[in-house]
Amino acid sequence: MFKRLYKKVEELRPLFAEGGKLHAFHSLFDGFDTFLFTPSTPAGKVGAQIHDGKDSKRTMIMVVMALVPALLFGMYNVGYQHFLATGELVRGSVTCDLFWKAFGFGFLAVLPYILVSYIVGLGIEFTVAQWKKEEIQEGFLVTGFIIPLIVPIDTPLWMVALAVAFAVIFAKEVFGGTGYNIWNVALIARVFLFFAYPTHMSGDSVFVRTSGTWGWDEGKTLVDGFSGATPLGQLATTSDATLIPVDFWTAFNGLIPGSVGETCCWAILLGACLLLTTGVASWKTMLSVFAGGAITAWLFNAFGPDTAIAHLPWYMHLVLGGFAFGAVFMATDPVTSARTETGKWIYGFLIGVVAIVVRVLNPGYPEGMMLAILLMNTCAPLIDWCVVQSNINKRMKRSQKKEVAL
């Protein structure tokens, strides 16, 4: 099967080569070729090799696979929240029929976002690669997959398209493409939406799809007392300082309103396991984000102001909002995070700290994970520099001491 596919691709190769009929699409062809197979330039048989012919697409596809549980659950949750709002479904009594109905609804609702994200983003990437006569860069595989997962399900598609274009051009291509970006590209897309169209990115009417999708289940009346507020949104606006909007296991399970892929902690943990066992993501970054968040939240519990969000138990902070998703999939982005091993601890820890500080102290932003990661992306080179410099100083002192001793 694979061999036949390989043969077929090889037969097509001359078409796309220099002078071939379809040369204009050669970057598209190269992209899919290396995506499917090992690149034809593997490590040589003689001499010392620093790395083998493994393409960064292999790493990328691992991350995409790790994101699949969160995506599938996110789809189900979109449908679940919708039918909960229309009263067709009651919490705790989901039949098999209803399950598939909810999943189907969510699938159809999320699908356009994935398509728009990939078509716009890859379109720009292929165009740039073709224009600069470079090999197609594969970084967008992950970015394009993450963007649909971190936007509210009611975001208009043209806004997503605009944000993707903005992020790919201004956060990535102008810096030199994949591997050179300073900030996480998917988060730049989200931050663009957040500041350009704030009414579509926060509040209590965007996180639950109340209208239909593709004409299905259109114009339903909502149940009495329906509120589409996310737990963090409720906490930010409440005047009741003892409010705990959901219990730990509900939040952990993820059947709560929120951006598509961020709600379900066990699906994210499943992805985290894959990333850690394959060594794609750094366990140091991941762990230290959670540690930073937990410690800061605990400090707010003990000494914080008298507000609901400051009183929220520290373990709740870790399962609500985009904290887990950000810690596992976005803070660990190897391009934008710190690269020194000590730096990873500091970088991750500070992300956790800043995220919780923004959540608790800034009522304008119910969620701080996005801003925390972007801020620390900016600081990552500085952290690395400090770590390296302190190492140099330490060794310098040590060698000087030896000289004195001699």
Add this chain to the structure above:
Amino acid sequence: MALSQKTKETLLGPLNTNNPIVVQVLGICSALAVTVQLKPALVMSISVTIIVALANVIVSLIRNTIPMRIRIIVQLVVVAALVTLVSEVLKAFAYDVAMQLSVYIGLIITNCILMGRLEAFAMTNKVWDSFLDGLGNGLGYSIILVVVAFVRELFGSGTLFGIRIIPESWYVANGGFYENCGLMVMPAMALILVACVIWFHRSINKESK
């Protein structure tokens, strides 16, 4: 009167190959602050053009009598006097725009283009050349301001000079699909737009890199 090659260079150079904003990278701060809408941007452009041209003329006239040690102070006094005049005129004849621009008219004193041109040109050149240089730089500044303000007002507020361009019925609030881009109103986007202008300018003017 046909312009000589040198005169042309002095007057038209700053419009393109020696533009104060995109090539000399001066006067960026005000380009970020006053370009949310076209009208204040235009008023600001005219004010700066007049002030740079006149300040250049005055400083060029007295350039041989200014002691080198205190030249910056003398230049500042000249600019401050002109800025105060313009500010008073605006308050008298275009009060609402003057209020919109608020401190930025006063802050023309600190606009880098002014000090830059006075130091780099007016102190060492004749009066007529200095006038042309001031005019050219003022206009070069104006072009960029107007371009940035055009984009920011159109996409940030859906208007141009306060006149509605994008129909009301397109907006989500009126059952449409469109929404103004809130980022356009923020200074950050002005910086990105100026960067885009620079990008475009450098790609068509290879030699000015």
